[in-house]
Amino acid sequence: MKKNRELELAYTRKKVKKINVQLYKLLERRFVLTNKIGKIKTEINKPIEDMVVESNIKNTLPHGIFDEYVRNIMDKIIEESKTQQSRSKFPSIILMGMPGCGKTTIGKTISDELHIPFVDLDQVIESQERMTITDIFEKKGENYFRKKERLLVKKLSSGCIIALGGGTILNPINVEHLKSIGKIIYLKRDIKLLKKIDLKDRPIAKTKTAQAELYKVRTPLYEATADYVIDNNRLLQLVNQELKTLIIQLYKKKN
Numbered sequence: 001m002k003k004n005r006e007l008e009l010a011y012t013r014k015k016v017k018k019i020n021v022q023l024y025k026l027l028e029r030r031f032v033l034t035n036k037i038g039k040i041k042t043e044i045n046k047p048i049e050d051m052v053v054e055s056n057i058k059n060t061l062p063h064g065i066f067d068e069y070v071r072n073i074m075d076k077i078i079e080e081s082k083t084q085q086s087r088s089k090f091p092s093i094i095l096m097g098m099p100g101c102g103k104t105t106i107g108k109t110i111s112d113e114l115h116i117p118f119v120d121l122d123q124v125i126e127s128q129e130r131m132t133i134t135d136i137f138e139k140k141g142e143n144y145f146r147k148k149e150r151l152l153v154k155k156l157s158s159g160c161i162i163a164l165g166g167g168t169i170l171n172p173i174n175v176e177h178l179k180s181i182g183k184i185i186y187l188k189r190d191i192k193l194l195k196k197i198d199l200k201d202r203p204i205a206k207t208k209t210a211q212a213e214l215y216k217v218r219t220p221l222y223e224a225t226a227d228y229v230i231d232n233n234r235l236l237q238l239v240n241q242e243l244k245t246l247i248i249q250l251y252k253k254k255n
Helices: 002-043 051-059 067-087 103-114 121-129 133-140 142-155 172-181 208-225 236-254
Strands: 092-096 118-120 161-163 182-188 228-231
Touching: 002 067, 051 067, 092 103, 092 172, 092 236, 103 118, 103 161, 103 236, 118 121, 121 133, 121 142, 121 161, 133 142, 142 172, 172 182, 182 208, 182 236, 228 236
Parallel strands: 092 161, 092 182, 118 161, 182 228
Antiparallel strands: none
16 A cells, blocks of 8 residues: 555656646746747837736636635746846846856856846756756767757847857857847956866867967957957956946946
8 A cells, every 4th residue: 555655656746747847848938928028018118017918817817726826826927027027128248258258257246246137058058958068068069069059049038147158159140149138248368367277177178279279269259249348357356347337337228
């Protein structure tokens, strides 16, 4: 009897796990669409808050035995959607540059200080694949990684701070979408400083020679793609302050 119940427990947990994945994908899709709605509202000067639409959404929901709990969750989803739509009128701040130039460190710092959501493309892909970027390159190949990266870039929207992978801008389609949702900022760091970082976990530039060659090839691309360039050969506090000042100026223009 106990063994049968344990099997039933395992089976039920498996079903819940499957539903969790489905819920995650549906919620992700919902937020992509509500962000798009927010962007359209901004373009045609419509207010984010729309009580009639919100009421219609709630009235179309079915009723069930967990009605109160489910509706509380839906209220939170709707509130988060409105928050995201409010952010959509502001451009995303997109950090670009060589591996090791400080995109993640600076992005997280500014995100915490200005209370703007932060997205690190490489970290998201590592989380989805449950392996490091280096392992993805070695086991599945760069083409596989670039396809994953492209799909993720396509989902990005306004109102965030985004740290790109070092090679994200190699795809013109990525650049086109990124330009449509925000401003691309090149964190420029001299090769002398980049040479000080540990290269063992870097998927492409694993040696100082390869790093120097990559720097030589990508620097003109970064400079041509960037809307703004910030010198990251200084104290981190000075870099952060310059970036914060730029963000505030950009946001004021949109207000």
